[in-house]
Amino acid sequence: MFNATQDRIVITGATGGLGSEIARQLLHIAPASLLGVSVRDPRRAEQLLEGGVRVRHGDFDDPATLDDAFEGAKSLLIISTRGDNERRVVQHRNAIEAAKRAGVQHLYYTSIVQREGSKFLPAEGHLQTEADLAASGLDYTIFRNGQYIENLPLFLGSSIETGELLLPPDGPVAWVARSDLAEGIARVMLTGGRDQESLLLTGPEALEFDDIAAIAGSIVGQPIRRRVVEGAEYAKILVSNGLPKGLATVLVSGFESRASGELALVDPALQEIVGRTLLTVDDVLPELLYEAANARVA
Numbered sequence: 001m002f003n004a005t006q007d008r009i010v011i012t013g014a015t016g017g018l019g020s021e022i023a024r025q026l027l028h029i030a031p032a033s034l035l036g037v038s039v040r041d042p043r044r045a046e047q048l049l050e051g052g053v054r055v056r057h058g059d060f061d062d063p064a065t066l067d068d069a070f071e072g073a074k075s076l077l078i079i080s081t082r083g084d085n086e087r088r089v090v091q092h093r094n095a096i097e098a099a100k101r102a103g104v105q106h107l108y109y110t111s112i113v114q115r116e117g118s119k120f121l122p123a124e125g126h127l128q129t130e131a132d133l134a135a136s137g138l139d140y141t142i143f144r145n146g147q148y149i150e151n152l153p154l155f156l157g158s159s160i161e162t163g164e165l166l167l168p169p170d171g172p173v174a175w176v177a178r179s180d181l182a183e184g185i186a187r188v189m190l191t192g193g194r195d196q197e198s199l200l201l202t203g204p205e206a207l208e209f210d211d212i213a214a215i216a217g218s219i220v221g222q223p224i225r226r227r228v229v230e231g232a233e234y235a236k237i238l239v240s241n242g243l244p245k246g247l248a249t250v251l252v253s254g255f256e257s258r259a260s261g262e263l264a265l266v267d268p269a270l271q272e273i274v275g276r277t278l279l280t281v282d283d284v285l286p287e288l289l290y291e292a293a294n295a296r297v298a
Contacts, residue, residue, distance in 0.1 A: 012069075018181065021182035032051050036055075077110070085128070096133065105139060121249070144199060149284045155167065163222055172206035204280060234255070
């Protein structure tokens with residue numbers, strides 16, 4: 001059991017999409033006094049502060065700030081940062097070393113499904129962090145998070161208006177709702193244990209973009225035709241729409257990963273942890289498309 005006055009769960013990146021949802025889930029099942037957050041900009045976490053959560057400035061590029069942010073933590077969740085592999089690995093090492101200085105007993109890390117030899121370019125950085133955790137001397141748990149259903153509107157893009165979805169070849173993906181992931185992570189952290197385990201957290205079904213186009217078409221009331229384009233052409237489309245070339249290259253590598261079957265496995269672990277049926281694309285996508293449509297109008 002946790003002593004809320006001395007032993008605290010601290011999560012990083014608590015103002016991001018996954019981090020904020022994990023904080024919300026923790027607050028559903030634990031007192032606010034148990035939770036601390038480490039964020040780059042504490043002003044963005046004012047609502048958490050007002051709710052009784054300890055909010056401290058923590059910057060992975062400034063290790064000294066992490067000493068204060070992690071102070072008193074029994075368990076620490078490192079939500080993986082963005083950027084190229086080299087920078088991400090250094091940032092995560094800074095967090096691991098700060099956790100050791102702070103006396104953290106158990107580290108949790110949000111990794112990805114892909115393994116060694118993956119075609120997905122960021123995989124190398126995540127795998128290096130996993131190796132660094134194994135060498136840290138601390139107890140740790142790795143969450144191998146599936147791909148978010150919430151990202152689907154970004155891929156669907158203008159297909160809702162044009163009726164044509166242009167994407168590279170893909171394969172089945174066990175898409176998972178971010179809220180389900182967050183609840184599972186929160187429950188694992190509160191329960192404890194899982195030392196030196198790697199948990200594959202996926203959704204309940206594996207779908208290709210042909211399937212997703214059909215679901216989206218039924219939601220908006222018009223057919224969406226899936227048209228396959230080569231990765232190089234897709235990258236050009238992304239860059240022409242204002243995306244940095246480096247990010248476009250990463251996204252193309254994600255499709256190569258899907259086409260290789262790297263994201264197809266449906267694992268029961270997350271459903272067992274939350275103890276209920278997981279949300280599906282059919283459940284979540286209607287609201288996401290509604291929100292996207294309102295954002296375009298606004």
